[in-house]
Amino acid sequence: MKESIGKVPGLAVILVGQRRDSQTYVRNKIKACEEAGIKSLMTELPEDCTEDKILSALSSFNENPSIHGILVQLPLPKHLDEEKILNMVSLEKDVDGFNPLNMGNLAMRGREPVFIPCTAKGCIELLLRSGVEIMGKKAVVIGRSNIAGLPTSLLLQRHHATVSILHALSKNPDQITRQADIVVTAVGVPNLVRGHWLKPGAVVIDVGTYPIEDPSSEFGYRLIGDVCYEEALGVASAVTPVPGGVGPMTIAMLLSNTLDSAKRVYDIT
Numbered sequence: 403m404k405e406s407i408g409k410v411p412g413l414a415v416i417l418v419g420q421r422r423d424s425q426t427y428v429r430n431k432i433k434a435c436e437e438a439g440i441k442s443l444m445t446e447l448p449e450d451c452t453e454d455k456i457l458s459a460l461s462s463f464n465e466n467p468s469i470h471g472i473l474v475q476l477p478l479p480k481h482l483d484e485e486k487i488l489n490m491v492s493l494e495k496d497v498d499g500f501n502p503l504n505m506g507n508l509a510m511r512g513r514e515p516v517f518i519p520c521t522a523k524g525c526i527e528l529l530l531r532s533g534v535e536i537m538g539k540k541a542v543v544i545g546r547s548n549i550a551g552l553p554t555s556l557l558l559q560r561h562h563a564t565v566s567i568l569h570a571l572s573k574n575p576d577q578i579t580r581q582a583d584i585v586v587t588a589v590g591v592p593n594l595v596r597g598h599w600l601k602p603g604a605v606v607i608d609v610g611t612y613p614i615e616d617p618s619s620e621f622g623y624r625l626i627g628d629v630c631y632e633e634a635l636g637v638a639s640a641v642t643p644v645p646g647g648v649g650p651m652t653i654a655m656l657l658s659n660t661l662d663s664a665k666r667v668y669d670i671t
């Protein structure tokens with residue numbers, strides 16, 4: 403019998419407000435935890451809750467020895483100070499990697515973050531497991547948000563890609579993407595990346611998800627990505643689908659970070 407039996411990884415999730423997309427993502431994360439044998443603890447707070455309420459929930463999770471990972475679902479309602487809240491998540495339990503200190507360590511040479519943000523880690527994992535070489539390759543990341551674009555560009559850089567970052571004010575984005583071996587897009591604009599934006603043989607990772615009405619689907623909507631999938635398939639060597647691509651990888655990396663955190667606490671290698 404394994405020594406680790408009885409030592410169960412624990413994840414605490416804080417969800418503030420009633421956003422339908424956030425509720426879906428959190429539900430998916432909790433379901434994945436159950437399937438993997440990770441104990442999850444969910445705190446739901448109303449849209450108008452005070453910052454103190456969240457900080458005190460975080461403080462109790464930081465102290466709780468059976469919680470190894472803490473996740474504050476983003477975005478938070480406007481009246482809350484996101485930086486202050488994320489700063490409160492203990493570095494050792496920051497399985498989302500969104501504590502500014504973790505993010506800073508991801509950006510700085512010679513430093514190691516305790517955890518790498520899940521979407522970025524999921525994108526790199528997809529590349530590595532598909533045998534796509536990153537070192538020395540030209541990568542373009544479209545989008546520079548703290549949650550997706552920025553950490554992905556930093557992580558590609560850590561893997562020695564030559565990285566360009568495109569954003570809403572970039573001019574002639576297609577000319578830049580056409581030079582790229584790897585294109586990661588995290589914008590949320592459907593069909594932004596067309597077939598002619600791509601170099602033949604490029605690898606395309608589509609992080610974007612945009613809900614469109616679809617009465618025939620279970621929840622009345624379905625998700626589409628940033629990439630014009632059919633066009634891209636005709637030019638690229640590989641394209642990740644939406645749904646069923648980066649989304650599930652993000653969740654898998656959350657579980658992986660939570661497990662790593664628990665192993666560290668229980669001193670299991």
Ligand SMILES: NC(=O)C1=CN([C@@H]2O[C@H](COP(=O)(O)OP(=O)(O)OC[C@H]3O[C@@H](n4cnc5c(N)ncnc54)[C@H](OP(=O)(O)O)[C@@H]3O)[C@@H](O)[C@H]2O)C=CC1
Pocket residue numbers: 521544545546547548549550551568569570571572575588589590591594609610611612648649650652
């Ligand atoms: N599958 C998953 O696991 C995840 C999916 N997502 C999805 O990824 C998408 C992006 O999310 P998130 O990063 O949080 O979104 P944000 O809105 O925070 O960021 C969007 C980024 O895209 C840039 N942008 C906007 N319009 C354009 C454009 N026309 N051309 C180029 N860049 C543009 C913005 O530029 P600027 O900085 O100049 O404003 C910004 O950097 C969403 O669809 C979201 O649902 C996000 C996280 C995880």
Ligand SMILES: Nc1nc(=O)c2c([nH]1)NC[C@@H]1CN(c3ccc(C(=O)N[C@@H](CCC(=O)O)C(=O)O)cc3)C=[N+]21
Pocket residue numbers: 426427430473474475476477498520521549611625644645646647648649650652653
């Ligand atoms: N603190 C925090 N951490 C996050 O990691 C975080 C967040 N806040 N806020 C929002 C974004 C978005 N995100 C997704 C996770 C899974 C899917 C996912 O599993 N998508 C499925 C489909 C889901 C569906 O059907 O709605 C798929 O693409 O196949 C999508 C998006 C995590 N985020």
